[in-house]
Amino acid sequence: LAIESQLRFALERDEFVLHYQPLVDMHSGRVVGAEALIRWQHPNLGLIGPAGFIQVAEERGFIVQIGNWVIREACRQLAEWLARGLPAVKVSVNLSALQFRQQELSTVIEDALAEHGLSGDCLDVEVTETVVMEDAEATLAAIERIKGMGLSLSVDDFGTGYSSLSYLKRFKADKIKIDRSFVRDIPGDSDDAAITRAIINMAKFLNMKVVAEGVETREQWDFLAGEGCDLVQGFLVAKPMPAADFAARYGKTP
Numbered sequence: 077l078a079i080e081s082q083l084r085f086a087l088e089r090d091e092f093v094l095h096y097q098p099l100v101d102m103h104s105g106r107v108v109g110a111e112a113l114i115r116w117q118h119p120n121l122g123l124i125g126p127a128g129f130i131q132v133a134e135e136r137g138f139i140v141q142i143g144n145w146v147i148r149e150a151c152r153q154l155a156e157w158l159a160r161g162l163p164a165v166k167v168s169v170n171l172s173a174l175q176f177r178q179q180e181l182s183t184v185i186e187d188a189l190a191e192h193g194l195s196g197d198c199l200d201v202e203v204t205e206t207v208v209m210e211d212a213e214a215t216l217a218a219i220e221r222i223k224g225m226g227l228s229l230s231v232d233d234f235g236t237g238y239s240s241l242s243y244l245k246r247f248k249a250d251k252i253k254i255d256r257s258f259v260r261d262i263p264g265d266s267d268d269a270a271i272t273r274a275i276i277n278m279a280k281f282l283n284m285k286v287v288a289e290g291v292e293t294r295e296q297w298d299f300l301a302g303e304g305c306d307l308v309q310g311f312l313v314a315k316p317m318p319a320a321d322f323a324a325r326y327g328k329t330p
């Protein structure tokens with residue numbers, strides 16, 4: 077059976093899972109966030125990453141339902157961690173452009189938060205630059221509703237899309253996530269070092285926090301720290317992991 081037809085049933089068969097990757101505050105060294113990253117536990121093919129099905133889900137119109145599940149599951153998981161006394165982290169969920177076209181996005185988020193007794197500031201939504209630029213008026217309205225509920229907004233994979241700095245300002249993003257393609261060759265590559273430095277400085281002037289993605293080495297960390305980067309995400313800290321592993325590793329109160 078083709079992936080497409082199995083994807084249709086994956087939700088009702090409860091085959092999706094969220095893995096979590098920590099975001100670390102460079103100043104305190106503490107885990108302050110967790111990005112929720114979807115995987116499909118396929119009955120025959122094993123664990124499939126988002127690259128293997130998100131685009132198909134978008135094309136086939138499944139992404140809204142899947143994305144709504146992600147929002148609810150992230151809230152359920154965070155509430156469970158908090159109920160067990162784990163330190164609070166902000167959970168980031170990735171939203172695709174099509175989710176902004178549904179009228180109910182803010183209602184879905186509101187209901188998920190309410191059902192689990194969470195406030196809006198527990199959640200962060202990650203959107204790519206492309207999302208921000210497509211259908212700007214409708215997306216802007218949806219983002220304003222979401223931000224009005226207390227959620228923060230992060231621009232994901234920054235630098236890889238057709239960024240317009242005026243959009244960035246209009247959407248009042250709270251965070252910029254520097255795409256890992258720029259981070260990979262710092263500090264050695266002088267172009268990437270300059271780009272990374274420029275993004276960090278721009279974010280500071282716009283009052284936004286900066287997350288460096290894909291940090292794998294101590295040298296990258298040191299360079300980013302020296303440039304004033306706020307947060308780091310990457311294999312140097314940890315790979316994305318199942319919720320239970322995340323809780324076991326970061327649940328210890330410092």
Ligand code: G
Pocket residue numbers: 112113114125126127130143146170171172232316
């Ligand atoms: O998990 P991995 O590191 O392979 O993530 C690859 C990409 O998949 C990331 O760019 C991320 O934005 C996207 N992705 C992960 N989880 C979700 C999700 O729940 N919804 C959407 N739309 N994209 C996701």
Ligand code: G
Pocket residue numbers: 097113170232233256289290291292309310311312315316
């Ligand atoms: O949302 P986004 O597309 O940025 O999703 C993050 C993706 O980056 C996930 O697929 C995750 O597994 C991957 N990733 C996270 N940290 C690192 C890292 O340090 N190195 C590399 N190569 N990939 C990473």
Ligand code: NA
Pocket residue numbers: 111170202232
């Ligand atoms: Na992301």
Ligand code: MN
Pocket residue numbers: 232233234253255256289
């Ligand atoms: Mn990214």
